[in-house]
Amino acid sequence: MTLMLSDKEMTVLDRLAESRGMSKTALLRQALRLYQSVTERIDRGEKVFVEHPDTKDKAELMVL
Amino acid sequence: MKSHVARVDLYNRLTNKTEPADVFQEIDQANLDDYTRLWRPAFLGRLAGLTSAAEVQAANLQDEHWDWIGKTSQRSGHLGYESFAVECAGVTQGLMFVKTTAFARLESQKGLDLVYVDLLATAPWNRHGFTATPTYKGVGRVLLVTAVSYSAELGFRGRLGLHSLPQSESWYRTQCGMTDLGVDPAVPPGVLHYFEMTEVQAQAFTAP
Numbered sequence: 001m002t003l004m005l006s007d008k009e010m011t012v013l014d015r016l017a018e019s020r021g022m023s024k025t026a027l028l029r030q031a032l033r034l035y036q037s038v039t040e041r042i043d044r045g046e047k048v049f050v051e052h053p054d055t056k057d058k059a060e061l062m063v064l
Numbered sequence: 065m066k067s068h069v070a071r072v073d074l075y076n077r078l079t080n081k082t083e084p085a086d087v088f089q090e091i092d093q094a095n096l097d098d099y100t101r102l103w104r105p106a107f108l109g110r111l112a113g114l115t116s117a118a119e120v121q122a123a124n125l126q127d128e129h130w131d132w133i134g135k136t137s138q139r140s141g142h143l144g145y146e147s148f149a150v151e152c153a154g155v156t157q158g159l160m161f162v163k164t165t166a167f168a169r170l171e172s173q174k175g176l177d178l179v180y181v182d183l184l185a186t187a188p189w190n191r192h193g194f195t196a197t198p199t200y201k202g203v204g205r206v207l208l209v210t211a212v213s214y215s216a217e218l219g220f221r222g223r224l225g226l227h228s229l230p231q232s233e234s235w236y237r238t239q240c241g242m243t244d245l246g247v248d249p250a251v252p253p254g255v256l257h258y259f260e261m262t263e264v265q266a267q268a269f270t271a272p
Binding site for chain 2: 020021022023025026027029030032033034036037040
């Protein structure tokens with residue numbers, strides 16, 4: 001498989017890989033794991049939230 | 065598919081000799097058969113004589129309810145989980161499940177990916193407390209080193225996280241050099257300590 005990314009996508013991948021201290025390949029593999037995990041929870045009818053550390057406000061992660 | 069990860073030496077306390085052991089990625093049916101045929105009856109036999117939670121902890125049996133067979137089935141095909149087994153003398157001596165979609169809490173590595181050790185157990189006959197004459201020494205260490213190696217393989221630089229049973233807290237703190245972040249009230253039953261291993265701690269733990 002050959003993955004073609006746009007300049008914009010490659011820029012994001014570069015930045016994320018650098019900030020998280022991972023190679024681009026490792027980061028893409030981790031993204032797949034996380035995407036499967038989130039998708040399965042959504043498929044089970046669960047909701048996925050992110051919480052603000054101070055206000056504790058929750059925002060639902062929308063996965064369509 | 066089950067794959068060979070490493071060959072290591074385990075010290076047999078009964079013979080005072082080391083024996084070759086193999087670490088495998090992915091628990092297979094043979095491991096689960098050992099659990100059913102050997103581990104589970106040992107757990108139940110020892111539990112039969114115990115009457116309190118304190119006695120269960122002293123007997124090193126706080127994990128006796130872990131459903132290795134159910135979890136292996138449920139997690140099959142999930143990229144977010146991986147399992148490992150240690151085999152020696154033709155028998156499963158240790159089992160481990162790790163989760164790979166987890167993030168660090170420790171301030172120095174907060175938000176970075178880590179391998180979360182979900183379940184780690186050595187066979188009952190290797191445990192102090194369970195028996196006065198445990199057989200193999202070092203199965204837990206082999207599994208934790210395997211988790212560190214897997215973390216490095218995934219690009220997580222050896223970072224680990226785990227919730228410890230009370231019977232194992234001292235081991236993770238003093239023998240493994242992990243950082244104890246205290247009781248995590250969010251994880252039932254609200255008494256388990258959460259530990260993390262940093263990249264530096266992982267290097268120290270795995271140094272020869």
